[in-house]
Structure formats: C-alpha cells, structure tokens
Amino acid sequence: MLPNRSKTSVLVFLLPPLLLYGIAVLFPIVQSLFLSFFSWDGITDLRFVGFDNYARMFVGDDVFWTAFSNSLGYLVICLVLQLGGALVVASLLISLRRGRELVKTLYLLPAVISTVAIAFLFQRIYSLEPTGLLNQLLQWVGLGELQQAWLSNVDTVLAAVSIPEGWRFTGLYMLIIYAALLAVPQELEEAARLDGANWWQVFTKIRFPYIRPVWITTTIIAATYALRGFDIPYLLTNGGPGQASELLTTYMYKTAFTHTDYGYASTISVFIVVECLIAVGLIILLLRRKADA
Template identity: 85%
Template structure:
C-alpha cells in the first residue's frame, strides 16, 4: 500500500534493528541448536553424538524432569502474582481520585531495583535466624509455631523463590493494563450503568473484552519471562535444597559452567526456546478461542 520510495525508506530503517536482532538473538539460538548435537567441554574437539543428548534429556535425566516440574510451578505462581495483582491494582487505580502517580511509582519501583538487591532483601525477609520479617510477623500475631526457614524447607522453597519474581514485575504489567483500561470508552461504561449493570458485570462484559489484545500480549510477556527466570532463584538457593527449587535455566547454567558440558546444556537451552514457543502458541489459542466464543 506504500509507494515505492516509502517502502524503500521503511526497509532502510528496518535493516539495522533486524541485523542486530539476528546477531544478538537468532544467531545464538542456531549456535545452541548446532552444539546440542555434540559432546563438548569447551576445550577438547567437539564429538558429534547426534540425538544422544536429546534421548538422554527425555529418558535418562531425572533432574531435568524435576527442573521442568519446578519451572511449571514457578511460572504459575509468577503469573498469578503478576497478572492477577496487576489487573486488581490497575482496576483500583481507575477508581482512585488522588495519589495515582505516587501509587504507580511505588509499584513500578521494584522493576528498576537491582536483582542482587532484591535477592538479598528477600533473604532477610525469609530468614529464620536472625528472624526475618515473615517470622517476626508470625510471632507477633501469635502464630510462632508456623515460623520456618522458608528457603531451606523443600515444601516452601519453590514458592519462596517465585514470590520475589512475581513481586518484582507486578508494577510493570500494572502500568500496561492500566493504560489499556484508560482507553476503554467511557460512554460504554456509562451505558452499562444506566442499564443496571454491576461493577463486576461492567468489568467482565465491557472492560476486559476491550483490553483483551493487551491482556494477551501481557500474558505472553509474563509467561516467557517466567519460563526464562534465572537470576533471583539462582541467587537465593542455587536450585537447592537438593533439586527442590531447580529450574531449567539454573540447571542449564550449572550444566554448562559447573559441569562444563556445553553440548548437553545447549540441548536444555533448545528445549527452553521450544517451551517458550509452545507457551505462546497455547496462549494465543486459548485466549483467542475464548474471544471468539
């Protein structure tokens, strides 16, 4: 639909970012795919093993499946906190008459704090000796028997490493959803109120369908970010105790840089990429189907 000169201009401006994307993103993915067919320690000559790494990953590596299960749990907790919290806060912000900017700033603040600082902060919050914030609150309200070493208990550690990640990005997604809610035509909501619709009916029948495209995009961003989550779980527990908080990303990192098995680590990285692509496809399929229903 553009004239020839305009198409050429668009192409000229698109080439640099596309080239940068290809070098920084696509090339490493293809390199990982290539390395996944080899046994290589980073120094010795590479030994071609074909699909042996993939067979080992799917049939002979129990740690991989533990990490995969933990990753799914990690993603679920992060999405509930990030998307659920973001939607609730964004909806409440539309009702707030004063102090909106202060609230938005406070919620977005964790996203700009150093990851290391967040990890150390939550180490202190979860601490049992000396008592961290959670255990102090439990003691104060008379539930001292529930005090726990949250990062050392195999029953709580996965949730404990997931909460900081969920808390960290809730404000970012809140801003995206809040901007989408502001774009909902006020006359539609006013018409619904005149027809006697409740707040929930107005939200579910008018607001949410209107922001559905933004919700789909936000869900995809949050899901892929959670599937690639690494820094906070690694800093808090390094996958421990045992493999109770081991994620695919932490397992991949340790396989590459601790065990120096770059071929097998590349196999895991390929799986992570495929996992993200499958997740994006499922999100589109499920949410689009609900939109069409």
C-alpha cells in the same frame, strides 16, 4: 500503501535492529541447536553424538524432569502474582481520584531495582536467624509456630523464590493494563450501568473484552519471561535444597559452567526455546478461543 521512498526509509531504519536481533538472538539459538548434537567440554574437539543428548534428557535424566516441573510451578506462581496483581491494582487505580502517580511510582520501583538487591532483600525477609520480616510478622499475629527457614524447606522454597519474581514485575504489567483500561470508552460503561449492570458485569462484559488484545500480549511477555527466569532463584538458593528449586535455566547454567557439558546444556536450552514457543501458542489459542466463545 507507502510510497517507494517511504518503503526504502522503513527498510533502512529496520535493518540495523534486525541485524542486531539476528546476531544477539537468532544466531545463539542456531548455535545452541547445532551444539545440541555434539558432546563438547569447551576445550577439546567437538564429538558428534546425534540425538543422544535428547535421549538422555527425555529418558535418562531425572533432574531434568524435576527442573521442568519446578519451572511450571514457578510459571504459575509468577503469572498469578504478576497478572492477577496487576489487574487488581490497575482496576483500583481507575477509580482512584488522588495519588495515582504516587501509587504507580511505588508499584513500578521494584522493576528498576537491581536483581541482586532484590535477592538480598528477600534473603533478609525469609531469614530465620536473625529473624526476618516474614517470621517477625508471623510472631506478631500469634502464628509463631509457623516460623521457619523458608529458603531451606523443600516444601516452601519454590514459592519463596517465585514470589520475588512475581513482586518485581507486577508494577510494570500494572502500567500496561492500566493504560489499556484508560482506553475503554466511558460511554459503554455508563450505558451498561444505566441498564442495571453491576461492577462485575461491567468488568467481564465491557472492560476485559476491550483490553483482551493487551491482556494476551502481557500474558505472553510474563509467561516467556517466567519460563526463562534465572537470576533471582539462582541468587537465592542456587537450585537447592537438593533440586527443590532447580529450574531448567539454573540446571542448564550449572550443566554448562559447572560440569562443562556444553552439548547437553545446549540441548536443554533448545528445549527452553521450544517450551516458550509452545506456551505462546497455547496462550494465544486459549485466550482467543474464549474471546470467540
């Protein structure tokens, strides 16, 4: 549909970002795939081992499976907090008459704060000695017996490292969903209300189907980012205590830079890429199937 000159202009402008994407993203993925078939400590010569790293990962490494299950738990908590919280806040903003800009700004602030600052903030919140905000709140409401070191308890640490990540990006996804809700035709909602539809029916039959494409995209972004989550869990616990908060990303990092086993770390990184691709496929399949139903 574009004239030849326009097509050429588009290609000229697309070429630099495509080259940058290939160098910064595609090349490291290909390099990791190549290294996954070798044993390498970063200094000596590469030693070809074929599929031994993959066999070790799937059959002989219990820590890998622990990290994998932790990553799935981390993913679920982040999605519930980010997408659920974003949808609730965006829906409330639609009905808010004053102070919208202030609320949007306050919810977006965590997304622009330094990751290190967020990690230190939640270290103080979860602290037992000195008493952090969470334990103080429990004391104030008469639940002092529930006070504990949240980052040192194997039963609570995974949720404790997931909550900061979920809180951090809720505002960003809220803005995306809020913009999508603003585009819903008001005539459809008014007609539905005139026909006797309640707020839940308006939301499920009109609003959500209308924003479904945006919801799918937002879910994909949130899921892939959560599966690649690294910085906050690493800063808060470094995967501990034990492997209670070990994620695939933190395990890959320590395998590469602590144990200098770059071949096996590359194998884990390939698995993370495949995991993200499978997650994207499942999200698209499930959400589109629900739409068709």
